[in-house]
Amino acid sequence: MSEADTSLQVELDSGKRVKVKSASVMLRFEKPAPAALLAAATAQAAEIDLDLAWEFAPEGDFHFADLARDYFSASAGPELQAAMLLRLFEAPHYFRRAGKGQFKKAPEDIVKAALLAIERKKQVAAQIEAWAAELVAGQCPAPVREQLYRILFKPDKNGPEYKAVVQAAKTAQRAPLDLLTAAGAIESPYQFHWQRFLFDQFPKGTKFPAGLAAPAPAADLPVAAVQAFSIDDSATTEIDDALSVQGLGTGTVVFGVHIAAPGLAIAPDSPLDKVARERLSTVYMPGWKLTMLPDEVVQAYTLAEGRDCPALSLYVTLDEATLEVRSHESKVERVPIAANLRHDKLDAVVTEASLTGAAPADYAFATELAFAFRLAQALKARREVVRGKPESFNRPDYNFRLAREEGDEGEPRGHETVQISTRQRGAPLDLIVAEAMILANSTWGGWLAEHGVPGLYRSQASLAPGVKVRMGVKPAPHAGMGVAQYAWSTSPLRRYVDLVNQWQIISCVRHGRTAALAAPFKPKDAALFSILSGFDAAYTAYNGFQQGIERYWTLRYVEQNALAEIDAAVMKDGLVRADTLPLVFRVPGTESLPRGSRVRARVQGIDLLTLELHASLAARLDEAAPAKADEADEEAAEDEAEPVGGLQIALTLDDGEAAPAAAASAGQPASAAPAPENQAG
Template sequence: MTSAPHTAPDLSSAQRTEVELLARGRAEKSRTLRDLGLPETPESAHALLLRLGLWPESQTPYADRLGATLEPSRLELPQWPQEDRLDLTHLNAYAIDDEGNQDPDDALSVEFLPGGLIRLWVHVADVAALVTPDSPLDLEARARGATLYLPDQTVHMLPTELVAQTGLGLSETSPALSIALDMDASGNAEAVEVYLTRVRVRRLSYGQAQAELEAGSPDFVALADLAAASAALRASEGALSIDLPEVRVRADESGVRVEALPKLPMRATVQECMTLAGWGAAIYADDFELPVPFATQDPPLRDVAGDTLPAHWARRKTLARTRFQPAPGPHSGMGLDLYAQVTSPMRRYLDLVVHQQLRAHLSGAEPLTGRQIAARTAEAQMNAAATRTAERLSRRHHVLRFAAAQPERLWEATVVERRGPQATLLIPELALDLPVTAAAAPGTVLSVRLTDIQLPALSVRAQVT
């Protein structure tokens, strides 16, 4: 960490405010830093505040710098509309997520149909029932773009009261928008329907769902079989498999915790079912000529074979950026002819727009035009990009804090890329990548000590031992 200088300047209240504004990205210059002979940059201001003990190491300025709001939404909620809903409370519905999740927005059910078909139900929180196009709630959600998930706090895209009202399984029964796909054993969908429903949801962690699968619960076995067939079918259509380490980073007054996300089969099952929901929603929208933010992606720049960490690292770098457009197109990375994100309307604005369009069709209302969808997409993507960048930088900040608290620890790192004398290391336990000068081929496992951690610059050095 940055050490305190032998003589630290005393700052007046006005000087501290001036330096903090620069550190937060709310000012471009600082006379105080200039007088001290320091660079007038947010990083330099951050470093000074740390050296003087005016900011704790837990302070993260990245959301401020990027313009991502940290204030919760306080808008009032409208009343639930009076409307007919298909009663699915007789089905077992499971909201499966990480332990401690506070915004359950999707759940799964299965029905066993004649002829060997299985109907996969993906129930999604009916947020659009309360957030109508161009309402104050809609405009604020669009301005945020997405929920901001930081290691030390969550800033919801929508009011927390709305999350409590629409979250699946937070009440005895929950209103939902449900996507039904009649699936055969090969992973093909023979029919797709969308309904406004009422469901009874049981909340489970991934670990609890995995235990149900291992115990042979028919619902969970059917979900796993469906997901496996669907994933195999997408792979045959060119879907890319990318498996890189993931960690959960939590920070509070007691410090930082970095925990690897267990790679349970049920996690992959749930992810595949959510992919099927997005495919089904896109098919439904296309069938009825509804413009929605379809997610598209060009083919990869090159083929990368193998199942090693370096192969997965290289494969991810071949992916083109996902584009959102009002007309359908192929999503090459997923191996799908069309796709739309639909399972997180309380957390991602473009998912909410898809729901608004589906609801308009189901209720006979006038849907938004392609031009309106394109405008909303552009605005929301710009705002969500700031949110995602703030998340990424804040996570790295706290991961470096976690590592700095263990200065003598040796970490196992894998060389995932090599260019000349420079290599890129990946530390799986931290999901942290960093450059190093090392004459080691991709795939080589090294033991490293992390040194010279500088939080303001988010920099660290790896000393190969």
């Protein structure tokens, strides 16, 4: 419209007038109209052969108008010049910008590499399109199946497999897990949970390296003058602990706690140690387990009956009448194991009445067990004084057994018939073992501190709600246990922390006051902090998996037994706990009911993939009984660790927004909190 020395005033198609600097103008023309020129130039630009244009371009900097005249004709007008300008801007792999209207052609090798990259990108896009079409059609491409768990939980969002699943989910308008299940990517719900755990925790597989033999301990270990016995479940193969009682009837009794001692032969940083440190703990689940140590090592050091087994022993001398602790002594020795008692076979026989003399005690080690039970009761009472309140065992332990064909000793496949039985917490045999282990872990924890030897401790500052158990390298009170310090030391065959502490305790036994100089781990050793951090993470993940897979089998039990209704007690926020099953689930309509109210829930459906049980409120059975404050606090703390179903995946259909795992799932992921403190450990 008008032009000054340094600027122009132009009118846009919209009618708006704007001021433009002269230095910003690259093309001047009078006709045709701007819109018509741009339309014509766009059409012409699409026909420009970039390879030919690159050949015509000079080696140095050039102006787009000059290249237009070389490419089209010397009389190339505004339309053709504009077409060349548009085409040059579209092809940065051929031409680089060198200033206002100026360009420079890229070197030949750069052009070839860029063209190859563009072609590969087209091929990948076509592959994504083909894979997405297969998924929508109900077929899973092999590359997607192979990358399934990475796509869902640790995705490379630029990977073609991930993009294919996202594109297919959008096209089919289905939740990703529904889509993948329909396409056959997920073999079965059980395999989904199992393989996801292995992908996350055992990416290299579960087999031990070849050639890991069990090293023999020193042959000159003295043999203890005791007849020890262990108390475990019949399925237990890693027998870590045994007990002995000497001096009954003399007024002074020596109570022995004997712990399997792989630490006598497994050296720090040895191949076996590296394997144990990588696994950090045995993984337990119904019908299967992944041991921390190879079976050959476990069998060499387990406290099997009929053998003199290498052991780290704690002998506590007590007044037989008052049960006052007079002294304690630790030894490295061979311990004769007279029997492996199995509580699942003895619980009905070894009762409180038989242990206290109110009923006949017709079983082996009757007098030793009677004393051990009296001692356990006394130790528990003393801890409860420190604790400030008694320990409550309001809910039973649940045992899972899978019915399998004879000779079938492989991994479960998820279709087995599951049997769930209960065992009351705090049963006499349980109490004996639990208190003996607490005594050993607390005593050895204090003994390490006396010698200035670091260890790995568990502590809890108070019993207030929300105060969790923590691990550290210095002794500190454990409020939940009611002890001055607590160092896991009694399960070295199945927990790496216990193996580390065993090395430290053995140093104290062998070197006394100079143990701090000889112990494998010195004060402020960075390796201890590394072990602590790794163990805490692995133990939490393993317990989370165990809770989740036990929930799977519980839901299978509901299915297999066609349970239509389940009686339960109200917890909070619409959650209820089944009366006779280890199952917490959501029941709409219970949100306003007080904690402890009993209800009957009607089963509406089960999703074994998301581990959810869908239920409705069938009836309210009774009013809630008022709970004591202490019990309510403990129940609330346990509720925090309860898995309630639901599954969350890392695959996103929109930027920053997680996709629903499945159409039926709107719950949060199951908690991966560690199990309650294992007192018998």
